[in-house]
Amino acid sequence: MSDKKPRLLKINILRFDPHDPDDFPHMETFEIQEAYGMTLYIVLNAIREHHDNSLMFDFVCRAGICGSCSMLVNGRPTLACRTLTSKLDENITLAPLPLFKLIKDLSIYSGEWMRYLNEHLETWIHDKESELNVDKIEERMDPDLADEIYELDRCIECGCCVAGCGTIQMRPKFTGAVGLNKIARYHLDPRDKRSDEEYYELIGNEDGVFGCMTLLGCEDVCPKDLPLQSKIAYLRRMMIKTGLK
Amino acid sequence: MNIIYTDVLVIGGGLAGLRVATGVKERGHDVVVLTLVPPKRSHSAAAQGGMQASLANSKMGEGDNEDVHFSDTIKGSDWGADQEVARMFTHCAPKAIRELAHWGVPWSRVKRGDRTAIINAQKVTITEKDEAHGLITARDFGGTKKWRTCYTSDGTGHSMLYAMDNKAHEDKVEIHERLEAMSLIHENGRCCGAIARNLMSGELVAYVSKATTIATGGYGRIYSVSTNAIICQGMGQAIALETGVATLGNMEAIQFHPTAIVPVGILTTEGCRGDGGLLLDKDGYRFMPDYEPEKKELASRDVVSRRMTEHIRKGKGVKSRYGDHLWLDITILGREHIEKNLREVKEICENFLGIDPAVDWIPVRPTQHYSMGGIRTKYTGESQTLKGLYSCGEAACWDLHGFNRLGGNSVSETVVSGMLVAEYISDFCDSQESSINIHSSTIEKFLKIQEDKITALLTKENGEDAYVLRRRMEEIMMDKVGIFRNGDDLKDAVDELEELLKRSKNIEVFRSKSRAANPALVNAYRTQKMIKIALTVAYGALLRTESRGAHSREDYPSRDDANWLKRTITSWENEEQTLPTVNYEDIDISKMELPPGFRGYGKDLTKHNTDTHTRQIIVDAVTDKLKKEGASRMEIQNALMPFIDKLPKKYQGINERLGENV
Amino acid sequence: MKKNKIDKTPAKLDFTQSLTGLILAIFIMGHLIFEASILISNELMYKVTIMFEGYYFFGETYPGIVSFLAGFIFVIFIIHAAIALRKFPDNYRQHKVMKEHIIRMKHEDTSLWIVQLTTGFIMFFIGSVHLYMMMAEPSDIGPYASSYRVVSEHMWPLYFLLLFSVVTHAFIGLYRLALKWGFMEGKSTKTSRKRFKFLMKFLIVVYLLLGIFTLAKYIYIGNTHDFSDGVKYKSETIIMENH
Numbered sequence A: 001m002s003d004k005k006p007r008l009l010k011i012n013i014l015r016f017d018p019h020d021p022d023d024f025p026h027m028e029t030f031e032i033q034e035a036y037g038m039t040l041y042i043v044l045n046a047i048r049e050h051h052d053n054s055l056m057f058d059f060v061c062r063a064g065i066c067g068s069c070s071m072l073v074n075g076r077p078t079l080a081c082r083t084l085t086s087k088l089d090e091n092i093t094l095a096p097l098p099l100f101k102l103i104k105d106l107s108i109y110s111g112e113w114m115r116y117l118n119e120h121l122e123t124w125i126h127d128k129e130s131e132l133n134v135d136k137i138e139e140r141m142d143p144d145l146a147d148e149i150y151e152l153d154r155c156i157e158c159g160c161c162v163a164g165c166g167t168i169q170m171r172p173k174f175t176g177a178v179g180l181n182k183i184a185r186y187h188l189d190p191r192d193k194r195s196d197e198e199y200y201e202l203i204g205n206e207d208g209v210f211g212c213m214t215l216l217g218c219e220d221v222c223p224k225d226l227p228l229q230s231k232i233a234y235l236r237r238m239m240i241k242t243g244l245k
Numbered sequence B: 001m002n003i004i005y006t007d008v009l010v011i012g013g014g015l016a017g018l019r020v021a022t023g024v025k026e027r028g029h030d031v032v033v034l035t036l037v038p039p040k041r042s043h044s045a046a047a048q049g050g051m052q053a054s055l056a057n058s059k060m061g062e063g064d065n066e067d068v069h070f071s072d073t074i075k076g077s078d079w080g081a082d083q084e085v086a087r088m089f090t091h092c093a094p095k096a097i098r099e100l101a102h103w104g105v106p107w108s109r110v111k112r113g114d115r116t117a118i119i120n121a122q123k124v125t126i127t128e129k130d131e132a133h134g135l136i137t138a139r140d141f142g143g144t145k146k147w148r149t150c151y152t153s154d155g156t157g158h159s160m161l162y163a164m165d166n167k168a169h170e171d172k173v174e175i176h177e178r179l180e181a182m183s184l185i186h187e188n189g190r191c192c193g194a195i196a197r198n199l200m201s202g203e204l205v206a207y208v209s210k211a212t213t214i215a216t217g218g219y220g221r222i223y224s225v226s227t228n229a230i231i232c233q234g235m236g237q238a239i240a241l242e243t244g245v246a247t248l249g250n251m252e253a254i255q256f257h258p259t260a261i262v263p264v265g266i267l268t269t270e271g272c273r274g275d276g277g278l279l280l281d282k283d284g285y286r287f288m289p290d291y292e293p294e295k296k297e298l299a300s301r302d303v304v305s306r307r308m309t310e311h312i313r314k315g316k317g318v319k320s321r322y323g324d325h326l327w328l329d330i331t332i333l334g335r336e337h338i339e340k341n342l343r344e345v346k347e348i349c350e351n352f353l354g355i356d357p358a359v360d361w362i363p364v365r366p367t368q369h370y371s372m373g374g375i376r377t378k379y380t381g382e383s384q385t386l387k388g389l390y391s392c393g394e395a396a397c398w399d400l401h402g403f404n405r406l407g408g409n410s411v412s413e414t415v416v417s418g419m420l421v422a423e424y425i426s427d428f429c430d431s432q433e434s435s436i437n438i439h440s441s442t443i444e445k446f447l448k449i450q451e452d453k454i455t456a457l458l459t460k461e462n463g464e465d466a467y468v469l470r471r472r473m474e475e476i477m478m479d480k481v482g483i484f485r486n487g488d489d490l491k492d493a494v495d496e497l498e499e500l501l502k503r504s505k506n507i508e509v510f511r512s513k514s515r516a517a518n519p520a521l522v523n524a525y526r527t528q529k530m531i532k533i534a535l536t537v538a539y540g541a542l543l544r545t546e547s548r549g550a551h552s553r554e555d556y557p558s559r560d561d562a563n564w565l566k567r568t569i570t571s572w573e574n575e576e577q578t579l580p581t582v583n584y585e586d587i588d589i590s591k592m593e594l595p596p597g598f599r600g601y602g603k604d605l606t607k608h609n610t611d612t613h614t615r616q617i618i619v620d621a622v623t624d625k626l627k628k629e630g631a632s633r634m635e636i637q638n639a640l641m642p643f644i645d646k647l648p649k650k651y652q653g654i655n656e657r658l659g660e661n662v
Numbered sequence C: 001m002k003k004n005k006i007d008k009t010p011a012k013l014d015f016t017q018s019l020t021g022l023i024l025a026i027f028i029m030g031h032l033i034f035e036a037s038i039l040i041s042n043e044l045m046y047k048v049t050i051m052f053e054g055y056y057f058f059g060e061t062y063p064g065i066v067s068f069l070a071g072f073i074f075v076i077f078i079i080h081a082a083i084a085l086r087k088f089p090d091n092y093r094q095h096k097v098m099k100e101h102i103i104r105m106k107h108e109d110t111s112l113w114i115v116q117l118t119t120g121f122i123m124f125f126i127g128s129v130h131l132y133m134m135m136a137e138p139s140d141i142g143p144y145a146s147s148y149r150v151v152s153e154h155m156w157p158l159y160f161l162l163l164f165s166v167v168t169h170a171f172i173g174l175y176r177l178a179l180k181w182g183f184m185e186g187k188s189t190k191t192s193r194k195r196f197k198f199l200m201k202f203l204i205v206v207y208l209l210l211g212i213f214t215l216a217k218y219i220y221i222g223n224t225h226d227f228s229d230g231v232k233y234k235s236e237t238i239i240m241e242n243h
């Protein structure tokens, strides 16, 4: 918006195509003239359209709500689509999130990871007893409790907390903040009838809540600002209660 | 040859697709869901505002019921909707929402006692009833008589989609991610599955199924600026169209949302205005009351969008380097309200505009938002012309929305149509007629076609650049097939799109030649399909010489029931065609429960059909007579337009509400 | 409801780790303050010493008490270390991955963990030596005896290292402890975390300064005092017959 000459951004991208036997991970640099209101979504599309049409990356909503576009921006996991270049240096380094299976360049197979997580933690309402009659007035829920559950339901499975957690980098079997947050969400929900012992079986171990070393990378990179630290603490207390009973 | 057999193939993992999948799975059929992205990343997650269902729990929703919801929907559609479908829908919406509550959506709840709300720029106190405490609450949305839009804070679609996907996990629904349906397999008017491409490995896979459902969402991305996710490219409609057998309905009916931010086109929810936000022009003047004294900012979407465009054309827009825009002012709602109920909006403002909506006005302008058109189906969700092909959600033209859908009616449609279509599909699969015997050579033939297309794209020399064609198509759609349309522009648009279509047969994928993960290749074949879809929209718009709902012709400003009370039906019978075949399906006034009338916006310019009056007299007479006899509203409704029998048995029950049918 | 027996060990381990950490941290906070009594006067340090030897309870000194105390702390120390060992990288790959992660992320709390790991590792050796000495020669504590050890037995470099390690380790540990269990979260965890972090840094600085001055004083005494009489301290106010 000012008269200043627009900056020339240097975008360094870690590239690798696992499908190509001759390829190996390497950095490639593209130069893009910055424009007002430019986000990494615009930058990457411009690179693909005008410089290298084989560059892989994932955007879906391009509005910071679907969690597709998480990548390492200057080393930190974040959503690329809502990262304004004006908030960054002119030298920008992009890399795919570690830990997840790499599809190509910046594109990762986080969906598969998340699906296993959800299946493993059984992230759905467990309610064998009550049969739903769709004609009847719905069950009541305390309005504040509903808000509180939603607060935790806001996770978009972007994987930033996973990439931002040192523990899970060392021990890939660790559940990670995303999973723990989900368990906290269901634990809070009165519709889920799982007992504390059943929850304990899921996360009362070194791969679960006791594996967390309170590094707090998760909390600090979560683009949805979820109260991860507080919820992991909550779960830890719950699980200790069950474990020391 | 990689072939996967299943009972039901569902293409699309959004709300609609997942609801169908769980439905048929619970009825005991095998199902595979194909999706471009993990289901939770589908565009359904973007719906912020809410889902309409006439629960009538909140104070401002008191007195709401199926009848009111029905009449709002029909008026909203400008009488383009299928009234039976709308009845089935409004009857089942409360059931769908209760089901979702059971599956874990933490709907925002009624809190007993006083609370302040902003209505019409005034602070008012609303006192919620004791007995409603803890039930699902609702907010105001455009075009509705009652507060009916149920929501989860500002993440309605997100929480619905997550609950739905989790339910699918629970039911062990098989989901194949990053698989793109490339074409349908069909023979003798019978659809038997689809050819899909693995977007990671590039491998082609044939899915053979008794029933195939397309739930791939809308086609907003044929426009250069759209609120839609970038995967909403109309591929579902395109593969249906390319069968030459299945038809598309009302493709020209495109909705523009009044308040997307400038320049990126990200939507700020209608909830902003529902909660009391105002539209202001460059002078900070609130102009909507001048145009729509009654509903003001909360008039139906298409109306607000047109008024905004009119106002900008009068020179009242705010100039910017990305074109003119107006302001959305939600500062009056207060920081607390914004941070709690409109947080997503706040995040968007911060991250994409660098402003604080509790202090600053938001730059907005009308932007492409929703596709009313889609794969034309019967009320069962089955294609009218291709047996075994089903469709629902935004991808379909089930015809709930006619020429304009109400805010909050579309996520509602996804789950309602999903649960109904799942039953119809299950019935179909249970019946004898679902059996297929398709020869493997047929499957091979369809695989080969796709294989060859890809090879051609990768090996062509001196071809066209897909990006160039696509950008041009997007511009044409935006400039010439936009909010206001006219014959000259539309003619130009069709001609130029036709030219683009011819050129698109010659697309070459430059440089990037990989058969596996290759975005350039994907863009190439999708561009070819998108241009076809764009043509169906532009051509349908050119032919429809009236204004109805979102389709607004400057040269034909009146709604013309005499000539145009009909659905546009588009097909593409032959690969060599460069324009779609267009037919029309009449909408029968004599069966309507709510005969055409005035929608209540601006001047009534409607050219009425002669049948309208006749039908109105019958409707009034029946209503009066039954009322005198003390009949219930359901009985009266049933006498006018029976629909209950069409519903699956398990959804026929009468809905309970506070103070009604309890 | 499933009737499976749940494995309670992980819960117990986690709890014990925190509890032992907490005990050690509280101990150290006291320890360094008692130690610092030397800054006020030799006499005070002496009184503190004999207090621990039970003089004020029994009218006599029993260095065995200190041995016992040291033994007790040693046990806690060992338990804590043994449990915390689970958190050490199991192999070189894990270590490398973590290091890369830390360099990439530039995230304070993650980096602090490496500090904790390293300091814990250091204490594992030096702390053990120190504790062993305290257990073995409990009577050799006092303004002169200690100073002698610090200077003439060349303990001071180790003590510096130990001091730095234990102070950072303990307060980072306490900070982590508070967040780990959601202690005094208040309305906004962001604010309470900020406060805890400030407190952590503040206390690290305070205790480091305190420890350095204390150690300096021992070194000063060690260098200036005439040890020809042996290391026994002669109190001006307390006369002990047995000595």
Ligand SMILES: Cc1cc2nc3c(=O)[nH]c(=O)nc-3n(C[C@H](O)[C@H](O)[C@H](O)COP(=O)(O)OP(=O)(O)OC[C@H]3O[C@@H](n4cnc5c(N)ncnc54)[C@H](O)[C@@H]3O)c2cc1C
Pocket (backbone or CB within 6 Å): B011, B012, B013, B014, B015, B016, B017, B034, B035, B036, B037, B038, B039, B042, B043, B044, B045, B046, B047, B048, B049, B050, B051, B052, B156, B157, B179, B180, B181, B182, B215, B216, B217, B218, B227, B228, B229, B231, B232, B235, B236, B267, B369, B370, B392, B393, B394, B395, B407, B408, B409, B410, B411, B412, B414
């Ligand atoms: C910003 C925004 C806000 C909205 N807010 C509201 C609101 O408040 N209330 C409301 O009622 N409506 C709202 N809508 C509309 C509503 O969100 C959509 O109409 C609805 O979610 C569509 O759901 P769907 O299941 O039909 O399709 P989608 O959710 O779009 O899902 C499409 C699925 O199809 C898959 N797919 C697409 N093509 C292929 C292919 N070729 N092969 C395989 N899979 C494919 C995709 O991967 C995806 O899983 C909003 C829309 C937008 C754009």
Ligand code: HEM
Pocket (backbone or CB within 6 Å): A212, A213, A214, C014, C017, C018, C019, C020, C021, C022, C023, C024, C025, C026, C028, C077, C080, C081, C084, C085, C087, C088, C116, C117, C119, C120, C121, C123, C124, C125, C127, C166, C169, C170, C172, C173, C174, C176, C177, C180
């Ligand atoms: C052999 C010496 C020691 C080793 C190897 C060691 C190691 C560790 C490690 C690795 C942790 C981190 C555990 C985690 O992240 O979950 C830790 C935590 C902690 N340590 Fe130590 N430590 C030692 C001695 C001490 C001492 C002497 C104190 C007190 C002064 C102490 C206090 C703490 C505290 C308070 C915690 C936090 C507890 C928790 O997170 O549960 N440690 N220790």
Ligand code: HEM
Pocket (backbone or CB within 6 Å): C028, C031, C032, C035, C036, C066, C069, C070, C071, C073, C077, C123, C127, C130, C131, C134, C140, C141, C142, C145, C146, C147, C149, C150, C155, C159, C162, C163, C164, C166, C210, C211, C212, C214, C215
């Ligand atoms: C009961 C057990 C302990 C006793 C009796 C004890 C006693 C002492 C004494 C007497 C000194 C003075 C120097 C000397 O005499 O050598 C000292 C110093 C010190 N001790 Fe301990 N100690 C104990 C446990 C620990 C533990 C567990 C740690 C940490 C792991 C520790 C860390 C230190 C440090 C860092 C100093 C240097 C003091 C300073 O710089 O102020 N001690 N200790």
Ligand code: SF4
Pocket (backbone or CB within 6 Å): A154, A155, A156, A157, A158, A159, A160, A161, A162, A177, A178, A181, A218, A221, A222, A223, A224, A225, A226, A228
């Ligand atoms: S918890 Fe936050 S960072 Fe982790 S996946 Fe969810 S939204 Fe992303």
Ligand code: F3S
Pocket (backbone or CB within 6 Å): A164, A165, A166, A167, A168, A176, A177, A211, A212, A213, A214, A215, A216, A217, A218, A219, A229, A232
């Ligand atoms: S970063 Fe990892 S260690 Fe725990 S606090 Fe977060 S999950």
Ligand code: FES
Pocket (backbone or CB within 6 Å): A058, A059, A060, A061, A062, A063, A064, A065, A066, A067, A068, A069, A070, A079, A080, A081, A082
């Ligand atoms: S593209 Fe959806 S979050 Fe970035």
